[in-house]
Amino acid sequence: MPKIIIDGQEIECRPGIPVLQAALEAGMDIPHYCYHPGLKIVASCRLCLMEMKMPHPKTKEMAWAPKLFPSCQTPAKDGMEVRFDSDAVRANVRHVMEYYLLNHPLDCPVCDKAGECYLQDYTEDHGSAASRMVDEKQKNPKKDIGPQTLLYSDRCVLCSRCVRFCDEISGTSELRVINRGSRGEIDVFPGRPLDNALQGNVVELCPVGALLDKEFLFRQRVWTLKTTKSISPVDSRGQSIYIDYNEEGIHRIRPRFNEKVNEWWISDEARFGWKHVHRDDRLNQPRVRGSDGLVPQRWEELPEFLRKRLADAAKQVSDSVAVVLSPMMSCEEAWLLAKAVRDVAPQAVLFHGFVPVVGEDRTFPKGFVVKAEKCPNRRGIETICEHLGGNTANWGDFLGMASSGKIKAAYVVGGYPNEWLTSEAVAAIGQVEFLVVQDLFPTALTEHAAVEIPSVSWTEREGMFMNCDGLLQEFERALNPLEGTKADGQFFFELAGNVGLFRAKKVREEMAAALPVFADVFIPQELPEHAH
């Protein structure tokens, strides 16, 4: 581990990283635009310049070199001494900031980046209040560069992060810097818009408000949003995300750094995969079939009713009760539901739910993978079933057994954002006498269901998912459950005979005691502001 001295302070850093990265990791806020730990280094923004001690050419004594060095491009070597806290460095930052603001329109009040803009932050910290520019500002046009993204070229600082992202991470190279010098701007090639599976990342990557998401454009100012750490349920890797929301609902999803899964990026699927949460046709009350169809039922009466009916079915034929655990459920929920049903019907069969697969896995040049498996917790469900033992089987077996009439009572959990049932599956499940369906939206199973229970989306629940590589990650609740619904975990908690409030952490402790795998929850390192 090399040790370097920054501003007289000795810092131990990882070998081979640039001085800037070492300083950022040590918690220093060094201004920079072009440097990003996930991208190649170009050292073009000139904001992170530092002073460095070098041997004097004549006396060979260590002395501060007269010129400044880009700290992003200088690898940290053991024993080197640098400083950012000096007049020369401060003067450089001040002048470079003034230079960046020459043509910047200063339209912060109408810019969506205001509040999380590096240019705004650095101007406040290092810039000057007045501009000495006397000429007209150069006005560059607003450009529509892709189906999801807008480019406001006059706000751009030409850090070229977006260009490098498209070259290196997505490997599609749609963006380029055209023209040179003060006329330089970002653009796409004619007829080739910015349209790839990772393109949304350029919006967060942009340190200023030049690249903006059309979806979020003008929706909210960022300081009105609350943020929750979550895991994206759109594919089986479990990409770490931030959910930005307020009382009106979710407004956007941003990537959260996770060194083991998605690093700094997320796929567009994850970014825009929250629309179903606010669909109008969400189920919002539990219903039980009476003589004239499904009638609304009070939540309080459901647990007792279900326990009784499932126990009755188990008394007739002991292994005729089935539980289908959806891979959209969290580990805690699956655990509670399986336990609750096994409690009244000890021979109940646990089935792995339907696993949606779309296309093939896509691997991007630097190793970012978009999985074909579009559910977050298949591994978690399998682990739980394996641990609980007894009769377990998969979705295909369930359909087979259901159509042959061997299953008398079934608790089927869905929770998928899209339509998931084939007509054969509906026909097979329709054979079940006492069918409990728990889902987000009305499905074809509604007409066969004896009990229909609303499920809530992952943003309204808390728990943990085990991703396709066996990594256990937790997610927090952002929104309150839709009016009339109950968080799945809370309902299963009551179904299992408990009284009080469901807390994922408590259930997790219980699970970890039974199965040590569940004690090992991975929490990614949290990066400070301006860390990348």
Place this chain on the structure above:
Amino acid sequence: MRDEDVIVLEEPQLSAAERLYLPQILDGVKTTLRHTFSVKNRKQVVRQYPEDTRQGRGELRLANYRGVHRLNKDPDGRVACVACFMCSTACPAHCIHIEAGESPWPDREKYPVKFDIDELRCIYCGMCEEACPVDAIELTPNYELVGLTRAEMIFDKEKLLQVYEETKDVKPRKNPPVTDYGLTGGQSKDVAQPNVERKV
């Protein structure tokens, strides 16, 4: 608490004359009688509002009175607001609700599609006016704010623009003093070079 911390105060003893209470009563009656028989005072105490409003020395100073809000129009007659949400951010009563959209005019980026102020919730502190970067929202001297339902006290964009039409003669719109996007350097006129004429 210790005993020595307690200070015991004795009630002052009233004299025989004081115990009669007559001098005090007469003192009070004197003031009442003075007002009853003073013609000048009697005329000034009761005012037949709203036919008769305050004039002269007691008149409201309209220039800085904080009454009903208005949304200013720019010289072209468009709403001056750029939907930056600064007023709703500054508002301590959370009474301003804005919905922004892309403006139909080429020289502007954003404009308010909806702009609602709940005049019942508002505490008339004037923070919105201070926060506005383009001086689009202002409080007017109009203090006669009445309505029969809560719903009609939520002023929408049209109503607020109408208030501007009604009050622009009493209180003309100030020029945007801080942020003028036409100005070189985006600075106030005191800071920027004076060789560029201000667009008004």
